[in-house]
Amino acid sequence: MAARGSNGRSDPADAIVVGGGMVGGTLALALAAGGLAVILVDRTPLPAMAAAAYDGRASAVAYASQRLLAQIGLWREVEHAAEPILDIRVSDGASSLFLHYDHRELGGTLEGAPFGWIVENGAIRRGLAALLEAAPNVQVVAPARAERLEPGDPVAELALGDGAVLAAPLIVAADGTESLLRGQARIAAAQWRYPQDGIVCTIGHDEPHDGIAHERFLAAGPFAVLPMTDAPDGTHRSSIVWTERAPYTPAMMKLSDAAFGAEMQRRFGDWYGALRVLGGRWRYPLRMLHAERYVGPRFALVGDAAHTIHPIAGQGLNLGLRDVAALAEVIVDDRRLGLDHGSLATLERYERWRRPDNATLMAVTDGLNRLFSNDVGPVRLARDLGLAAVDRMPGLKRLFMQHAMGTVGTLPRLLRGEAL
Numbered sequence: 440m441a442a443r444g445s446n447g448r449s450d451p452a453d454a455i456v457v458g459g460g461m462v463g464g465t466l467a468l469a470l471a472a473g474g475l476a477v478i479l480v481d482r483t484p485l486p487a488m489a490a491a492a493y494d495g496r497a498s499a500v501a502y503a504s505q506r507l508l509a510q511i512g513l514w515r516e517v518e519h520a521a522e523p524i525l526d527i528r529v530s531d532g533a534s535s536l537f538l539h540y541d542h543r544e545l546g547g548t549l550e551g552a553p554f555g556w557i558v559e560n561g562a563i564r565r566g567l568a569a570l571l572e573a574a575p576n577v578q579v580v581a582p583a584r585a586e587r588l589e590p591g592d593p594v595a596e597l598a599l600g601d602g603a604v605l606a607a608p609l610i611v612a613a614d615g616t617e618s619l620l621r622g623q624a625r626i627a628a629a630q631w632r633y634p635q636d637g638i639v640c641t642i643g644h645d646e647p648h649d650g651i652a653h654e655r656f657l658a659a660g661p662f663a664v665l666p667m668t669d670a671p672d673g674t675h676r677s678s679i680v681w682t683e684r685a686p687y688t689p690a691m692m693k694l695s696d697a698a699f700g701a702e703m704q705r706r707f708g709d710w711y712g713a714l715r716v717l718g719g720r721w722r723y724p725l726r727m728l729h730a731e732r733y734v735g736p737r738f739a740l741v742g743d744a745a746h747t748i749h750p751i752a753g754q755g756l757n758l759g760l761r762d763v764a765a766l767a768e769v770i771v772d773d774r775r776l777g778l779d780h781g782s783l784a785t786l787e788r789y790e791r792w793r794r795p796d797n798a799t800l801m802a803v804t805d806g807l808n809r810l811f812s813n814d815v816g817p818v819r820l821a822r823d824l825g826l827a828a829v830d831r832m833p834g835l836k837r838l839f840m841q842h843a844m845g846t847v848g849t850l851p852r853l854l855r856g857e858a859l
C-alpha cells in the first residue's frame with residue numbers, strides 16, 4: 440500500500456497508474472522495470488480480477504505484443520495457457536470462398552513464427568496480480584476508487600474515494616472505456632455504440648483445432664472460433680467470440696447449454712465434431728471510442744480509455760500494449776537524460792507515436808464490421824470477390840499478416856524484444 444501520512448496524503452511516486460486491467464497492470468510493470476516508483480490504483484482488488492468468473496475472454500496476443508510481455512516477465516507466467524495461432528481462415532457466411540493466412544507463408548525474419556497466441560484473460564490477470572504484488576517498486580492501492588484529478592506542478596494529485604490524496608509528476612489513466620479521469624482532464628471523445636454485443640464462451644470439441652483461428656462473417660456480425668490450449672483432461676478447446684444483434688443477445692444468454700451449443704453448431708458446422716459449452720457465458724456491449732487527445736499536463740491516457748475498438752480483428756488489447764511500450768520508452772528515455780518525464784513535451788511524443796496506428800486500426804475494424812455485418816446481395820458479391828482477390832496476392836497477404844502480428848512501423852524497444 441502507498442504510504443499515507445496523517446493528513447491523508449501519500450508520499451509522491453514517479454507515476455500513478457489508475458486502472459489495473461491488462462493495460463494498466465502491464466504499464467505499471469514496464470515503468471517499474473524502467474526504474475520508476477509506481478502507484479497502481481484500482482477499484483477492484485487484483486485477486487478478484489484474477490478470479491475465473493471475472494473475465495471469460497481469451498485474447499489474441501499478437502507476435503510483437505508477446506515480446507513486450509516477455510520483457511516484463513509476464514510471458515513466463517502465462518506461457519502454459521498460450522496456444523500459438525498458425526493459420527487464420529476468413530470466410531463470408533456460408534460462401535465457400537476463403538481467405539487463408541498460413542504462418543508458413545511469412546518467410547524472411549518471421550520464418551516459422553506464429554501470428555500470435557490465444558491466451559485466456561484469466562491467466563494474464565493472474566500473472567499480472569502475482570508480479571504486481573511482488574514488484575518492489577510498485578505499490579498496489581486496491582480496492583480504491585480514483586475520484587478527482589487535480590492538475591498541478593511539479594506534481595499532479597489524485598483524490599481517492601476514502602479521502603486519501605496521491606501525488607506524482609505523472610498520472611496515467613488506464614481506467615477503460617468509461618474513463619472518469621478522461622472527462623476530468625476535459626478530454627472529449629468521439630464514440631458510438633455498435634448495435635451488436637459480443638457473446639463469449641469456451642467450447643470443448645472432439646477434433647483438434649490444429650492452431651487454426653476461424654473468422655466467419657455472418658449477417659449479424661463476425662463469429663470467431665479461436666484455438667486454445669487443451670484442458671488438463673485432454674479436451675480440445677476453443678474460445679468463441681460471437682457477435683450478435685444486441686436485441687437478441689439477452690435471449691441467447693438464457694438458452695440452455697444444449698440449445699446454445701446447437702446454435703453455435705448451426706453457425707460453425709461440423710469442423711470440430713460436436714461442440715459443447717465449458718463453463719460460463721459472458722456478454723459485452725460493443726463500443727467504439729477515440730479520445731480527441733491522449734495527453735494533458737502531467738496526464739496521459741492509455742488502452743481502452745484512449746481508444747476502444749470492435750473486437751472483429753482481436754486488436755484492442757494489442758493497441759493498448761503498443762501504447763504501453765511507446766509511453767514507457769519516452770518516459771524512461773527522458774528520465775535517463777534528467778528531463779521531466781511528466782512534461783507535456785515528453786507526453787506529446789507518445790501521442791504522436793501512437794495516434795496514427797490507433798486511428799488506422801479503428802478505421803479498419805469499423806469498416807470491416809460495416810462491410811461484413813449485412814446481407815445485401817451486391818455488397819456480399821463485392822466482398823466475396825475482394826476476399827478471393829486478396830487470397831491470390833501473396834505480397835498483400837504478407838503485409839496483412841505482418842499488421843496482424845504488430846510488426847509494422849517504428850516499433851518501441853519492448854515490442855522489438857529489447858529491454859527498455
Ligand SMILES: Cc1cc2nc3c(=O)[nH]c(=O)nc-3n(C[C@H](O)[C@H](O)[C@H](O)COP(=O)(O)OP(=O)(O)OC[C@H]3O[C@@H](n4cnc5c(N)ncnc54)[C@H](O)[C@@H]3O)c2cc1C
Nearest residue numbers: 458460462482499585614615637742743753754755756757
Ligand atoms: C468480446 C471481446 C473480445 C476481445 N478480444 C480481444 C482479442 O482477442 N485481442 C485483443 O487484443 N483485444 C481484444 N479485446 C479488447 C480488449 O479486451 C480490451 O482492449 C482490453 O481489455 C482493455 O484493457 P484496459 O486495461 O485498457 O481496460 P479495462 O480492462 O477496462 O480496465 C480498466 C480498469 O480500470 C479500473 N477502473 C475504472 N475506473 C476506475 C476508477 N475510477 N478508479 C479506480 N479504478 C478504476 C477498472 O476496475 C479496470 O480494472 C476484446 C474485447 C471484447 C469486448
